[in-house]
Amino acid sequence: MIAAVGHERVGVKFSPNIPFNDVEETDADALYPYILEWLNTRNIAYVHVADSTGKVHAKLRAVYHGIYFAGAGFSKESGEELVTQGGADAIVFGTKLLANPDLPERFRHNASLMNRINRRSTCRVSTVIPITRRWWRPKPLRESWALGEVTS
Numbered sequence: 001m002i003a004a005v006g007h008e009r010v011g012v013k014f015s016p017n018i019p020f021n022d023v024e025e026t027d028a029d030a031l032y033p034y035i036l037e038w039l040n041t042r043n044i045a046y047v048h049v050a051d052s053t054g055k056v057h058a059k060l061r062a063v064y065h066g067i068y069f070a071g072a073g074f075s076k077e078s079g080e081e082l083v084t085q086g087g088a089d090a091i092v093f094g095t096k097l098l099a100n101p102d103l104p105e106r107f108r109h110n111a112s113l114m115n116r117i118n119r120r121s122t123c124r125v126s127t128v129i130p131i132t133r134r135w136w137r138p139k140p141l142r143e144s145w146a147l148g149e150v151t152s
């Protein structure tokens with residue numbers, strides 16, 4: 001990929017220890033630091049690590065010297081805390097952004113968040129398009145706040 005598009009256009013995402021589809025990674029503790037050490041020599045745009053355990057970021061951030069995005073399960077507050085402490089350069093939001101296309105504005109104004117996405121339906125190709133069409137054209141910000149259901 002670097003040869004094809006240039007190192008500055010390549011980003012890599014890892015999901016250590018993810019149990020999705022019965023994945024088992026008994027060597028994750030050794031594997032990901034090893035990969036990130038190697039990526040230090042490649043000067044890519046960013047590394048994005050999804051860590052559902054909450055234990056991986058500190059270890060991998062310490063190993064990787066480039067731009068580090070942390071993800072999975074963050075709230076505005078926990079994300080701000082990690083970035084402020086230097087534990088990541090930025091936080092990746094998935095489910096909250098799907099349910100709140102105006103998420104940056106909501107965070108900026110400490111507004112409530114719309115209801116959670118339906119995980120069963122969003123993973124089916126046939127329902128992804130209608131759902132995102134509906135959510136990708138949100139009501140005007142203040143009106144949608146009023147309709148919002150406080151989730152966290």
Ligand SMILES: Cc1cc2nc3c(=O)[nH]c(=O)nc-3n(C[C@H](O)[C@H](O)[C@H](O)COP(=O)(O)O)c2cc1C
Binds near residue numbers: 015094098
């Ligand atoms: C509907 C949906 C589909 C996703 N598909 C993938 C995927 O194919 N590969 C992947 O690495 N992560 C996938 N993710 C995870 C996101 O890239 C991201 O890591 C995650 O949503 C961040 O955590 P959060 O949702 O708690 O903010 C998906 C997330 C959602 C909500």
